[in-house]
Amino acid sequence: MSTSTSTFNRADWQQGYTSLATESSYWIEQVEGELPQSLQGTLFRNGPGLLDRNGVPYGHPFDGDGMVVAVTFTGDRAHFQNRFVQTPGYLAEQRADKILYRGVFGTQKPGGWIGNCFDLRLKNIANTNVISQGDRLWALWEAARPYRLDPETLETLGEEDFNGMLAAGQTFTAHPKLDPITGSWWGFGVQPGPRSVITLYEITQTGTLQQHWQRRVPGFCFLHDFAFTPNYQVFLQNPVNFAPLPYLLGWRTAGECLELKPNTPSKFLIFDRQGDLVEIETDSCFVFHHANAYEEGGRLIVDSVCYADYPKLEPGTDYKQVNFDQVVPGKLYRFIFDVERRTVERQPLLLRSCEFPTVSPRSVGQPYRYAYLGMIAQEQGNAPLQVLVKLDTQTGSVESQSFAPRGFIGEPVFVPHPESTAEDHGWVLSLVFDAARGCSKVVILDARRFGEAPVAVVYLRHHVPYGLHGNFTHRRWR
Numbered sequence: 001m002s003t004s005t006s007t008f009n010r011a012d013w014q015q016g017y018t019s020l021a022t023e024s025s026y027w028i029e030q031v032e033g034e035l036p037q038s039l040q041g042t043l044f045r046n047g048p049g050l051l052d053r054n055g056v057p058y059g060h061p062f063d064g065d066g067m068v069v070a071v072t073f074t075g076d077r078a079h080f081q082n083r084f085v086q087t088p089g090y091l092a093e094q095r096a097d098k099i100l101y102r103g104v105f106g107t108q109k110p111g112g113w114i115g116n117c118f119d120l121r122l123k124n125i126a127n128t129n130v131i132s133q134g135d136r137l138w139a140l141w142e143a144a145r146p147y148r149l150d151p152e153t154l155e156t157l158g159e160e161d162f163n164g165m166l167a168a169g170q171t172f173t174a175h176p177k178l179d180p181i182t183g184s185w186w187g188f189g190v191q192p193g194p195r196s197v198i199t200l201y202e203i204t205q206t207g208t209l210q211q212h213w214q215r216r217v218p219g220f221c222f223l224h225d226f227a228f229t230p231n232y233q234v235f236l237q238n239p240v241n242f243a244p245l246p247y248l249l250g251w252r253t254a255g256e257c258l259e260l261k262p263n264t265p266s267k268f269l270i271f272d273r274q275g276d277l278v279e280i281e282t283d284s285c286f287v288f289h290h291a292n293a294y295e296e297g298g299r300l301i302v303d304s305v306c307y308a309d310y311p312k313l314e315p316g317t318d319y320k321q322v323n324f325d326q327v328v329p330g331k332l333y334r335f336i337f338d339v340e341r342r343t344v345e346r347q348p349l350l351l352r353s354c355e356f357p358t359v360s361p362r363s364v365g366q367p368y369r370y371a372y373l374g375m376i377a378q379e380q381g382n383a384p385l386q387v388l389v390k391l392d393t394q395t396g397s398v399e400s401q402s403f404a405p406r407g408f409i410g411e412p413v414f415v416p417h418p419e420s421t422a423e424d425h426g427w428v429l430s431l432v433f434d435a436a437r438g439c440s441k442v443v444i445l446d447a448r449r450f451g452e453a454p455v456a457v458v459y460l461r462h463h464v465p466y467g468l469h470g471n472f473t474h475r476r477w478r
């Protein structure tokens with residue numbers, strides 16, 4: 001298997017990992033095509049905005065401070081705004097203009113192991129996702145509490161405790177699921193340990209937090225995402241080992257101490273509404289993201305991007321120099337469970353390396369047909385994500401929109417047309433870094449004509465560093 005016929009230029013790709021230190025707010029002048037009149041609302045996105053402090057790079061892009069982007073569509077115009085989440089760690093490093101905290105994934109403070117040993121402080125960087133409920137907006141990072149923001153100005157209002165329901169030190173996932181039936185966000189917190197504690201939460205439509213259950217499960221849990229259906233919450237317990245000594249001694253970051261146990265099955269933790277647990281083992285694999293889950297004919301279906309190994313960066317290596325041939329590819333699989341008989345069957349859905357699986361917000365937890373993903377442009381091996389994909393999970397057919405060789409895509413976000421009746425009646429929005437211009441753009445695709453020219457492309461005045469996750473709200477915050 002050779003990936004020497006590269007679909008991208010490394011220097012182009014690296015450019016997207018440049019810090020964006022400035023915050024701005026402006027109406028976008030350059031629009032190609034026509035903005036759909038019915039597309040009204042705000043696309044919120046989150047991701048690391050700073051990849052360095054005073055020229056000293058963070059060791060891993062996941063360690064960069066959260067910067068929230070809001071692109072508001074009014075039907076004929078589009079407005080851009082970005083702002084950093086003003087966490088205490090961010091503010092302290094702003095003042096000092098240097099790295100003061102260790103990052104979870106790959107960043108050490110200056111000073112070698114002596115400078116890092118026994119410093120177990122966590123810097124909440126609020127950089128992974130952003131969700132809204134009514135007039136509230138939260139930036140999320142899974143190892144701490146959400147940060148509340150003003151949805152109009154993106155001003156940071158503080159760490160959220162939901163009227164005392166979420167105590168300091170508690171955690172809340174960066175991947176809550178918006179239940180299309182009730183309008184609640186469902187999320188969880190994990191306290192990892194030799195026995196890990198999982199807590200299920202609901203943020204209701206009025207913004208109050210309710211705790212549904214709390215369960216202790218054997219083994220270390222690294223749970224980035226979960227799958228949600230009306231009757232089940234599903235977690236994949238990756239068979240990882242956490243050997244913390246090198247972290248405690250300052251030799252490695254916490255993320256670098258994770259390892260997939262060889263020849264150990266992965267375990268699905270399937271909780272019902274009462275919090276009763278059924279465990280079902282499957283072939284060893286590692287999962288960050290689930291595309292969706294649903295119940296049908298007595299079966300539980302879960303679609304997930306699986307890796308054959310934990311795709312971590314070797315300590316001390318520069319992520320911008322990563323050898324893509326050695327990065328394990330992500331592949332989309334369907335798991336079909338008979339929960340009562342405790343059986344599972346696994347089927348491939350998309351075998352070319354892919355990530356950022358999403359579905360229509362109306363299909364979350366429900367039987368569905370279309371998944372949207374980011375995919376690599378070459379057929380085999382691994383590379384940066386350059387292609388947006390619409391996958392028909394019934395027929396296996398794929399429609400794609402490629403930005404190779406000089407474009408690098410972000411997570412696709414499906415926005416239903418306000419009068420939609422069909423699942424794919426709507427648009428797919430993605431923030432794409434265009435290395436030819438050194439700037440980012442928001443691409444709007446008609447989801448039913450996915451492979452055709454975009455409906456509109458909105459050109460920003462600058463780049464936005466590669467981001468993580470976000471959501472669209474039909475409420476216009478402008």
Ligand code: CO
Binds near residue numbers: 174224225288289469
């Ligand atoms: Co994620």
